[in-house]
Amino acid sequence: MNTDRIAALYRWIEYAAFGRALERRRFAFLPLVKGAQRVLIAGEGDGRFLARLVRQNPDVRVDVLESSVEMIRLARSRLPPGANVTFHREDALETPPEGPFDLVVTHFFLDCLSDEETVRFIEGIKQQLSFSAFWLVSDFQQVSFWPANWxxxxxxxxxxxxxxxSTGLRTAKLPQIDRALHGAGFELVTKEEARLGLIVSQLWRLDQKGSQL
Ligand SMILES: C[S@@+](CC[C@H](N)C(=O)[O-])C[C@H]1O[C@@H](n2cnc3c(N)ncnc32)[C@H](O)[C@@H]1O
Structure with missing residues (x-):
């Protein structure tokens, strides 16, 4: 997947399709992670979430895994001076940066992965997490009840x-995100849905004792 070509327009395409609904999902649980000090963000995109996080937690140290040069350029341009952010222009499925991180963020990123990649990604990141780290995720979901399922x-x-x-994305269906996080030993803390259940924000917490990996 290469989002360079659509990076500059990404925000406007999103607003045209969903208004501010995705933005509300990304920011929904930010107040609950005010204490986060080391954060790993995968597939950050154009930096709107990152900028809001850094403004909320001015002392936070953030590592961003993002494969698109253009998305990184936009994200950098949104940062306030002095922000402690390291951009890694690489495939998030490769070896993650060294932790320990107390928060992972994946907003509308896991939907770019297959089931197998999602499990592999979560397993890899988990090795770099603190004991009771949080995982903040927003994504789409397939609703099962009529008529919202249509x-x-x-x-x-x-x-x-x-x-x-537009980007050459290879996968064509959502991975089972809940199942993958739960299988890796995360417990759901809270969630909110919007747009007839199409969009969901969740906050998970690692429960090392319950880990099945
Ligand atoms: C659908 S966009 C989501 C962007 C943003 N997080 C949001 O909330 O809208 C997916 C982002 O993940 C990046 N991406 C996709 N696959 C990736 C991978 N394997 N490694 C790193 N970044 C990736 C894309 O370049 C893009 O910026």
Missing amino acids: HSWLWLRVMYAFFRL
Whole structure:
């Protein structure tokens, strides 16, 4: 997947399709992670979440894994002076930076991965987490009840087609994010849904005792 070509327009495409709904999901649980000191963000995109996080937690140290040069350029331009952020322009599925991190953030990133990649990614990151680290995630989901299931099915088809054509995205269906995080020993702390359940924000916490990995 290469988002360089759509990076500058990404925000406007998002607003045209969903208004501020995705933005509200990204920021939904920010007040709950005010204590985070070392944060790993995968697939940050154009930096709107990162900028808000750094403004909320001015002493935070952040590592960003992002494969797009253009997205990194935009994200950098949004940062306040003195922000302690390291950008790693690399595949997030490769070896993660050294922790320990007390918060991981994946907003609309895991939907770019297959089931197998999602499990591998979470397992790799988990080795670099503090004992009771948090994982903040926003993403799309396929709703199972009628008629919202048709609404989410249609939006997912449209979005995967758009990203396949514009970025070369290879996967065409959502991974089982809840199952992967739960299987890695995370417990759901809280969640909120929007747009008939199509979009979800969740806060998970690592429960090392319950880990099945
Ligand atoms: C759908 S966008 C989401 C961007 C942003 N987090 C948001 O909330 O809208 C996915 C982002 O992940 C990046 N990305 C996709 N696959 C990646 C990978 N394997 N490694 C690193 N970054 C990746 C893309 O360049 C893009 O910026």
